[in-house]
Amino acid sequence: MSFSVGIVGLPNAGKSTLFKSLTKKPIDIASYPFTTISPNVGIVTIPDERLEKISEVVSPDKTTPTVVEFVDIAGLIKGAHKGEGLGNQFLAQIRECDAILNAVRAFRADLVEHTEKTVDPERDIEIIKIELIMKDMETAEKVSRGLEKDSKSKDKEIIKKLNLLKKINQGLGEGKKITEISLSEEEMFGIKEFQFLTSKPMIHVFNISDENPYPIKPGSLTVNLKYEEEISDLSEPEKKELGTESHLDQIILACYNALELITFYTASGKKEARAWTLKKGSTCPQAGSKIHSDFEKKFIRADVIHWDQLIKAGNWAKAKELGWLKTVGKDYIVVDGNVIEFKI
Ligand SMILES: Nc1nc2c(ncn2[C@@H]2O[C@H](COP(=O)(O)OP(=O)(O)O)[C@@H](O)[C@H]2O)c(=O)[nH]1
């Protein structure tokens, strides 16, 4: 299963321009089991120098990077939570995503209309935030009403859930996103099933222009999306010749980090070197389940080496000979950069 990022933002912020640039690179779809194929869903490979280096030393028949799914979500405008614009339709699409990428307009262009008339990134961020919060409040209230109706008996678990929802609703009412409300790990787990929009990690990308740029807070992720689209057809050597580089990789990696994902690799055979995506803190059997659903149950042990050690050894057999492989059991927590051979 892959992770998905929903691109939101006000009309003409540059969502579709970003989506088009990101999804231009062709990828071998057959390697990934996907559920959704539609024009506004695209698969993007994660840039990974480590995999390239592993592939160089192992020289497998095939090298397969990990991917993230991007969804171009149209229709977010002021009042969307009440059904304005495409309203509820787009909100349902965001619910399906693991993270939200907010494209924020920071370019001035008289010919490109702005629904709020002026360029003001902070205001636009606030508009999007309020829409998501309002939708979450509606969800919290709806769920609470349902629970109250169903619970004729005074079920302890239900009372607990209702209190939690009350806490959530209060925080939302104060203008806080769920990620800004202080919740225990148990409470976060308790609300998972409701897929609240503001409980998802959110990344802001400021779409700037190179001339007359709008001033942006230092440290923000800024990119000229129109320019990105223009250069997205060029090859790497062509870009080099022009003295330009793409900033799309930064955006992709920011999403990957916001999702708290790590990468592990399989490269013990000659057939394939492959990168896999895993939630930080996962155990070795959970990593195995990414490869095959059976692996988690059938897991016995695994041989693990850190990627740079494998590079140093040159290949799997040599690493084994040198005694650099570590045998681990089912409690082993996978570390970013591990290369794993599962024993089932
Ligand atoms: N000048 C300028 N125009 C842009 C930029 N990014 C997008 N646009 C233009 O703004 C319009 C809307 O962009 P689009 O990506 O379709 O916005 P969306 O509504 O958020 O999907 C298009 O005509 C784009 O060419 C930019 O960085 N600078």
Ligand SMILES: [Mg+2]
């Ligand atoms: Mg669009």
